[in-house]
Amino acid sequence: MTSKTRSRYSSNWDTIALEVKSKSDWKCTRCGIQCLRPTDKRDGLNRRERSIKTLVVHHWNYLPEDNRIENLAALCTGCHLLFHTRRRGNISPGQLSLW
Template sequence: MPMKRHLYPSNWDTIATIIKYMADWHCTKCGRPCRRPGQMWDVFCWELRHEGSKWCQETDKPGRFVLTVAHLDQNPGNNARENLKALCPTCHNRHDAKARAINRSHTRVVKLEDAGQFRIKGV
């Protein structure tokens, strides 16, 4: 799900970069190495192969090597260090799955309302 930027502080990019740096650009759940800002894809792949990384076989899927930062309590306003964790997209999706399932019906209604569908009270 795309990030709702308006829910995050204006310095979110700096906060996220610090969390990723502290994790040495690796997923803190599964250990997947991720590309650093500005790192060329071919250089990143070469480094994986050179290190004999188990992740080499997945280099045809660049999106799996992007590091994200998850809010453990699902609250983008809570940016305390202990509430933030560097995760690869797969682990981040697994972390968010339960909350997404709980909010799915509410999200569906909000999307319909945003598209112009009005809710009828009492029906």
């Protein structure tokens, strides 16, 4: 994430994102995959496997400033990538890489 993109997020974004992920029980709300919790051991998982099982928070309206709960969804990186690729040009370099 670039510093320009990061500056669009609220100063308490990490807390907001953690709450959204916790409410989803660390599962993707689109495909249902169980993602890694911060306390889960990552031993034995390669970088790609860790990336696939990483849960992120998506803004439905693509505006990082809008943190209304109805605008946020916990998604695995694959599903997050799907939503962002549908909106051409909406991916920052390295933002959603699975490898």
